[in-house]
Amino acid sequence: MPRSALARTAVVLAALALGLTGCAGTAADQDPTSAVTPTQDAGPELTGELTVYAAASLKGAFDELATDFEQQHPSLDVQPITYDGSSTLATQIIEGAPADVFASADEKNMQKVVDAGLASAPELFASNTLVLVVPAGNPGGVTGLDDLADPDLTVVLCAAEVPCGAASTTLLSNAGVTASVDSYEQNVTAVLTKVAAGEADAGLVYVTDAATTDDVDTVEVDGTDAVVNHYPIAALSGSSNADAADVFVAFVLGDDGREVLASFGFGAP
Numbered sequence: 001m002p003r004s005a006l007a008r009t010a011v012v013l014a015a016l017a018l019g020l021t022g023c024a025g026t027a028a029d030q031d032p033t034s035a036v037t038p039t040q041d042a043g044p045e046l047t048g049e050l051t052v053y054a055a056a057s058l059k060g061a062f063d064e065l066a067t068d069f070e071q072q073h074p075s076l077d078v079q080p081i082t083y084d085g086s087s088t089l090a091t092q093i094i095e096g097a098p099a100d101v102f103a104s105a106d107e108k109n110m111q112k113v114v115d116a117g118l119a120s121a122p123e124l125f126a127s128n129t130l131v132l133v134v135p136a137g138n139p140g141g142v143t144g145l146d147d148l149a150d151p152d153l154t155v156v157l158c159a160a161e162v163p164c165g166a167a168s169t170t171l172l173s174n175a176g177v178t179a180s181v182d183s184y185e186q187n188v189t190a191v192l193t194k195v196a197a198g199e200a201d202a203g204l205v206y207v208t209d210a211a212t213t214d215d216v217d218t219v220e221v222d223g224t225d226a227v228v229n230h231y232p233i234a235a236l237s238g239s240s241n242a243d244a245a246d247v248f249v250a251f252v253l254g255d256d257g258r259e260v261l262a263s264f265g266f267g268a269p
């Protein structure tokens with residue numbers, strides 16, 4: 001029989017209490033001048049493996065979160081996280097990929113997983129906006145979004161079905177620009193890689209991605225604040241390690257998770 005939702009909730013609450021329990025004993029038994037050291041074994045012992053699928057733009061932050069989480073739960077093996085465009089990940093999950101947790105760069109692709117009966121009640125944990133990037137030194141002389149319509153420039157964008165592509169389409173539409181696009185990529189990392197390598201004169205990526213390399217410069221454009229991607233996360237109903245999935249989601253949503261995400265430039269949900 002599967003565990004009840006009540007039992008899994010108890011596991012999550014116990015994990016969040018990790019490190020908050022004081023040393024055993026009464027005040028009379030303790031030296032009042034010495035500090036009380038929290039215990040490190042108050043939570044459940046998570047074991048087995050945890051498999052996370054996450055949007056490409058989350059790589060830096062989620063690699064750090066996975067390391068921190070594994071250190072807190074040394075009996076748990078967090079597998080190398082699978083990163084790609086959210087639409088690709090959603091398709092893989094729906095087709096049976098053995099994931100425990102899905103973190104999407106938009107609500108649309110998470111909803112596909114929910115509609116397939118593979119997740120419920122996803123929660124938002126971060127937000128992101130776009131920025132126009134050019135190779136370091138801006139050899140193409142790009143000054144704004146209007147330049148993306150220049151057929152003499154090499155422009156690369158995310159494909160429309162992935163979150164960064166949908167956001168790029170909205171941003172350009174709002175600006176009244178029809179871009180002359182040379183290449184559509186399946187995730188934001190591929191766009192950044194081509195621009196950083198000088199294979200493209202310009203592209204649109206998330207601000208968090210642009211901050212990961214010195215090989216691109218950013219060009220300030222209007223309207224980016226009006227196009228915000230909100231990131232949801234959910235434990236998957238087909239998880240083979242439901243307890244670990246629930247606790248990891250709670251960890252990302254908690255103070256430690258928010259601190260790491262903010263350090264990588266992500267906004268509040």
